[in-house]
Amino acid sequence: EDQVTQSPEALRLQEGESSSLNCSYTVSGLRGLFWYRQDPGKGPEFLFTLYSAGEEKEKERLKATLTKKESFLHITAPKPEDSATYLCAVQAGWDSGNTPLVFGKGTRLSVIA
């Protein structure tokens, strides 16, 4: 069974204090790994897709990396507006369009000014 585990469950940072969020996964044939940001009561907002080990993507203060067993979301010099829940999801298998996203429970990030 495909599984995604995110850690830590919650993270509290001072503004400017860089850190990393972890996403460990087990999947039968990774098609893609996705990071989303979710604000309270809102739908997830797409951030990144990673397809193969060694791939990295960046957007502003965020950088996502991927290995064969886990992904990291690095946050450099975070600001209070980065406070949100960050969700990791995997899409498994190679059947065209037949594989739903499997999500972790998320990491709740709080950045304190």
Next chain:
Amino acid sequence: DAGVTQSPTHLIKTRGQQVTLRCSPKSGHDTVSWYQQALGQGPQFIFQYYEEEERQRGNFPDRFSGHQFPNYSSELNVNALLLGDSALYLCASSWDGNTEAFFGQGTRLTVV
């Protein structure tokens, strides 16, 4: 470009009632997936619609059903509501299920 839109945004229903939630996909997308997100949990896959047919289904009872229309919009129906059905219901659209999924803002369903 309008993104994924869902209606209504909030809904309160009584146990045993039926509810219909609606979703319009992002322009250019033809695949709609529905997810249920309980408080403090990640979204759980309910089912996916493509070409007006249910293509895949998650581990949800038959009380959960759906429909996709020719314009790719979709509905989620839940019959015989239980208190445990209270959650944020999310619609996501993509192109043929193979591209990044974009989510709507969700419908918050409360069953009392």
